Amino acid sequence: MTPEVGHYALVLALGLAFIQAIVPLYGAHTRDVALMRLGSSTAIMQFVFVALSFAALTRAYVTSDFSVVNVFENSHSTMPLIYKFTSVWGNHEGSMLLWVLILALFGASVAAFGANLPATLKANVLAVQAWIACSFYLFILLTSNPFLRLPRAPLEGRDLNPILQDIGLAVHPPLLYLGYVGFSIAFSFAIAALIEGRIDAAWARWVRPWTLAAWMFLTVGISMGSYWAYYELGWGGFWFWDPVENASLMPWLAGTALLHSAVVMEKRNALKIWTILLAILAFSLSLIGTFLVRSGVLTSVHTFATDPTRGVFILGILILFIGGALTLFAWRAPLLRQGGLFAPISREGALVFNNLFLTIACLTVFVGTLYPLALESLTGEKISVGAPFFNLTFAPLFIPLMIAMPFGTLLAWKRGDLYGVAQRLMAALGVGIVATAATLAATGGQHVLAPFGIGLGFFVIFGALIDLAERVALFRRPLATSLSRATGLPRSVWGTAFAHAGIGVTLIGIVCASTWGTERIVAVKEGQTVTLSGYDLTFNGMVQRQGPNFRELAGRFTVSEGGSAVGTMSPSKRTFASRSMSTTEAALLSRGFSQLYLSLGDANADGSLAIRFYYKPLVLLIWIGTLIMAFGGILSLSDRRLRVGAPKPAKAKPALQAAE
Structure with a gap:
């Protein structure tokens, strides 16, 4: 009965979302406090039912209930327990359930911790969140139900995709979704402000913690995904400009611009309309990323779904929310009062410069990612846009941005002294x-x-x-x-x-x-030594090992530097019988912030073994830097001014501030 409980809990969550989408919105329109408060209770209960649904699917995986189609297709009784847990979202249906769980979590968080928000703004924000939730609940229930049953339960499952049987699946997707979905709060605040017709510095103070939390999660999620691909795929690369990687980078760029724009709005009551637009774009780009991954438009190691019906449904969601939000923006934004003025040479000016280059960089990635898809759909011609294009267009945009970065924090608000800052x-x-x-x-x-x-x-x-x-x-x-x-x-x-x-x-x-970075691709026999960047790699033979649901052929290598052994490396190839698939498991040996990277190729007829041996100088700084960035986000999020939020205005302002 557990899967049925999960299914009905999801249906009840949909019903609550419909109530939350309509009643608080009407209450805000009529200024009915009781109706507006209903949004908070329904948001919390909605999260409870989605959590129950997610727990039901998790239990089905942990107990290997192969009568559930989703469990049968993505699990195996001999899998380690950790991978039974991660298999819950290691597929299309389960990952979408994780998506709505996080969406409901953010909505419940606004309900629980938004006590200082004006009642009408809070009601409108929760209503917009509920409309987003309704669309994804319907998507899951109509096209991606994770609780479908088989007439007869098989004795064994088909196993999870071997590439996904890694601790990276436990870290990367949840963090990435926390970032993607987190921007829905900024989106809801923007739509609520447009509905209400009022936006001020207090609005920026309220929206900043949610945006910062989403940005922080997305930063770590992208970083962990990069590291996972680096060690799992056996190529030694940390970023491939894969369209799905780009799909996560675009909302990160827009979210970074939004964070800086919100600071200007909070401090100087400026860039109001631009900040609203960025809030819409950040979540819109998250939705576009969802469409690319879930629609079958792309074929990638990152994608799960290839059903065109799902693609059409998600395309409808894109048109509804992105098109509707931009239409509302075009109608209401001109009615919002413009903010304060500032000199070009000022902290505000530096942040505008920051926004300009971030949005251009985002547009560059957007065009490079979607242009090949659009061209193929219109003409049937296939072209490839890869690293050469992005390196020549994206990288130069970040050079002036990084040069300007230290200036921005030292410039004064409203009017700054560029020469004085340069001296400092x-x-x-x-x-x-x-x-x-x-x-x-x-x-x-x-x-x-x-x-x-x-x-x-x-x-x-x-x-x-x-x-x-x-x-x-x-x-x-x-x-x-x-x-x-x-x-x-x-x-x-x-x-x-x-x-x-x-x-x-x-x-x-x-x-x-x-x-x-240096590399050698060579064939070695037992006892032979390969030298690379001052390190000697000696092949000591192969060993067979039996894993819980795979057989592993591992190499044994000794690494020496200057005649002294510094470590051992044991790359391997794993064969998963249930899937008839093999994976390559690279071996890593850290030397300070640098790494030696070793992966196995195929065995040759003469008894030699092909290997890929890399030296990656200071490669760990890539991910250490992103963790430092995320730590900075944690420090900012713990600032009392963001935790307490903006004070309530002493005097109510008109609902609509018309531009004069």
Whole structure:
């Protein structure tokens, strides 16, 4: 009966979502407090029923209930317990259930923690969230029901896709969905503001924590997905410009722009209309990413669904929400009062510059990702847009953005002194120049752009440190005074510094791994040694191992440096009999922030074994930098000003502020 309970719980959640979508909206229109409060209780109960539905599917997987079609197609009784849990969302139907679970969680969080929101705004936000929920509940129930039964329960399941039998499945999709779905709150706030016809600095204060949380989850989700692909696929790459990877990058870029735009709106009551548009676009791009993954338009290791019916349904959701939101924006945005003015050389101006380049970069990725699909659907011609296009168009856009980044935090609001800021950044510029020159000298001048990238990364990192030093008056006041001022700095200031420094760290890792990484693809016999970048790799033979639901053929290798052993590596090939599939499991050996990477190829007729041996200098900085960025987000999110939210206005303003 458990699957039936899960199914009916989802139906009840749909019913509650319909109530939440209509009643609070009507209550906000009529100013009926009781009807508006109903939105909070239905949002919380909706989450309870979705959680019950998700728990029912999880129980079916854990107990290997193969009478459920979804469990039969994606599980096996001998799978480790952790993979039985992760199999719940390792398929299309289960992943969509995880999507609505997170959607309901965010809606319930607004209901529970939005006590300081104006009643009408809260009611409208919860109503918009419910309309989104209704569409996805209907999508699941009509096209992707995870609780369908088989007439007769098979004795064994077909097993989960071997590529997905990895701890990465436990981390990457939930974090990614928390980011994707988290932007729905910013979207709902934007639509609610357009419905109400009022937007002010308090609105920006309310929307920032939700946007920041979504951005933080998406940052870590993309990072963990990159690391998962890096070690799982056996190619040694960390980013392939795969269309589905791009689908996650686009909302991240829009969300980053939204965070900075919301700061300007909160501090200076400016960029109102632009901030509303970014809030709509961030979630719209998340929906487009969902369409690309779930519709069958793309064939990728990331995609689950290939049913065109589902694609048509999701396309209808896109038209409804993106088209409807942009139509409402075009109608209501001109009626919103414009914000304050500021000089081009100011912190606001720097943040506008930031937004300009982020949105252009997002547009570049959007065109490069969707143009081949549109061309193929219209003309039947197939073209490939890959790394060369994105490296030539996307990368140059980030150079001026990163140069401007340290200036933005040091410029004053409204009107800044560019020359004075440049003087304060001379130390960071000096560090960047020294790093560039040292890299050029160390590499013999073989590359020009790469040392510049290293210098730029150091400039960004030390620019963030100088911002902190200026705020605490380091070296201008006694050390005790500076330390006292440091402890009194708002956490959002520390968060900004960490986030910016993390970008610099990631840049250094990307440049080093991409430019100076080395590789050898060779065939070795037992006892032979391969040398790469000062490391000696000796092949010691093969060994057979039996896993819980696979057989594994593993290689044994010893790694030496300067004649001394520094570690062992054991890459393998796993064969999953139930799926008749094989996977390649790479072996990693970290040396500081660098890594040795080894994967197995095929055995040759002469008894030798093909291997791929890579040296990835400072590659770990790529993911360490993203974790530093996320830590900065945590610090900012813990700032009391964001946790408490904006104070309620002392005097109610008119519902619609007409532009004069």
